[in-house]
Amino acid sequence: MTEHLRERVVAYADLLTDDIGQIQQLLAQVRELAESQEPARVHMLAERLTAVHLDTDWVLVPRQYSPADWYMLAMDRFMSFAGIPAYDILTPAEREELTLVPTELEVPATFEFVVNDDPNGGAFFVELGTNERLFYWSLERKQILFNADAITNLLVENYRKKTTAPRIRTVTTLLTEFGRYMEREFGYKVDYNILETKDDFLYPLVQTEMPAGMLDRLFVLSADSNYFLQNIPNGAGLVLEQGVEVRIFYANDATAIGAQRWHFQVIDGHDAVSWLDILLDYDFIGAWYLKERHYLAVESDELVFGLQGNRALKNYGASAPVKSEAPQVEVLQPNTTDEEPEA
Known part of the structure; x- marks a missing residue:
C-alpha cells in the first residue's frame, strides 16, 4: 500500500x-x-x-x-x-x-x-x-x-x-x-394572565379606548339570567354560583386612557377560579367579553406575542401582574331592583 x-x-x-x-x-x-x-x-x-x-x-x-x-x-x-x-x-x-x-x-x-x-x-x-x-x-x-x-x-x-x-x-x-x-x-x-386563579389577582388589561357603556351592555346580557349586576365603587359586580364573585372596576390613574385603569377580578375564596373559567361557564359573560375585548382585554406579553389582534394601543404600566388594592365592598347580594349600573 x-x-x-x-x-x-x-x-x-x-x-x-x-x-x-x-x-x-x-x-x-x-x-x-x-x-x-x-x-x-x-x-x-x-x-x-x-x-x-x-x-x-x-x-x-x-x-x-x-x-x-x-x-x-x-x-x-x-x-x-x-x-x-x-x-x-x-x-x-x-x-x-x-x-x-x-x-x-x-x-x-x-x-x-x-x-x-x-x-x-x-x-x-x-x-x-x-x-x-x-x-x-x-x-x-x-x-x-x-x-x-x-x-x-x-x-x-x-x-x-x-x-x-x-x-x-x-x-x-x-x-x-x-x-x-x-x-x-x-x-x-x-x-398565567387569563388562567390565573388567585383571588387577589387583578387581571392586567390592554385598553385601547374608554369603554363607554361597557357595563350597560353586560347588564342587558345578564337580564335573562339569574344573576344581577350591581354597583360597586368605580364599577360593577356579580355573584355567581357557589358564591363566586366577579368584579369589573377601575382605579383612577392619570396615565391610563381616560384616567381610568380598568381591572377584572374573580374571587371564590379558594384561589380556584380564573377569568377563563368565568368565560367558559357563563355564556352571557363570554359573549360580552368576546365583543368588548376589542377595546378592553386581558393582557399577554406584547414583546413575545405582539400586539393583541387589532388593538394597537397599550394600557401602559399594566404589563406586570398587578396587586393594587381592590375596592373594599361587602359581598354582593341579589338586587331586587332594575337599576342599571353606571359605566
Whole structure:
C-alpha cells in the first residue's frame, strides 16, 4: 500500500468515526431524556437537545426528531412527573414527529411546538388547525408565558360552540398544571394572565379606548339570567354560583386612557377560579367579553406575542401582574331592583 493510499483510507475511517461518535453521543442523550427519572436531568438534556443540530457529512441519519419534538418530549416527561392526565402523544409511523392530542375534549385538536426563529429562542405551543399560539416556553430562561388572546380565540370563541365547559377545562387544567409544576420544580417565571386563579389577582388589561357603556351592555346580557349586576365603587359586580364573585372596576390613574385603569377580578375564596373559567361557564359573560375585548382585554406579553389582534394601543404600566388594592365592598347580594349600573 502506498503512503498516499494509506493516508486516504485512514482519513476516511477517521471521518466516519467522528460522525458515528456524534451520533452515539446524541443517541445517549436522547435515551436518557426518555428514561431518566430525575426532573433536573431531563430539563438539562432538553435544553441541550433543543439547541443541537446533528450535522454529519459521512454518516447520514435520514429520519430525525426536530428541536420542536424535543420540546414536546420534554413537556410529556414533565407532565408525567406531575401526574397530569387527559392527553396522548401521537407518533406517526412514516416520520419522526410528536403531536399532542387532548383525549377528553371531543373536538378535533392537535398541538405541536414551533421553534421561535428570533434571537430569544424558545418555542410556541401551537394548535395546528388554527395556528393559535397558546404559550411560549424558554428552557434557557426558565420562562412560560401564556397568550390570553389565543386561549380566548381557541377555547372560548371556537371550542365553546362545539363542546362543554368541563371538557374544555381538561385542556386548561393541562396548561395550568404544567405551568404550576415548572414553577414549583424549577423556579420558572410563569405569566398565567387569563388562567390565573388567585383571588387577589387583578387581571392586567390592554385598553385601547374608554369603554363607554361597557357595563350597560353586560347588564342587558345578564337580564335573562339569574344573576344581577350591581354597583360597586368605580364599577360593577356579580355573584355567581357557589358564591363566586366577579368584579369589573377601575382605579383612577392619570396615565391610563381616560384616567381610568380598568381591572377584572374573580374571587371564590379558594384561589380556584380564573377569568377563563368565568368565560367558559357563563355564556352571557363570554359573549360580552368576546365583543368588548376589542377595546378592553386581558393582557399577554406584547414583546413575545405582539400586539393583541387589532388593538394597537397599550394600557401602559399594566404589563406586570398587578396587586393594587381592590375596592373594599361587602359581598354582593341579589338586587331586587332594575337599576342599571353606571359605566
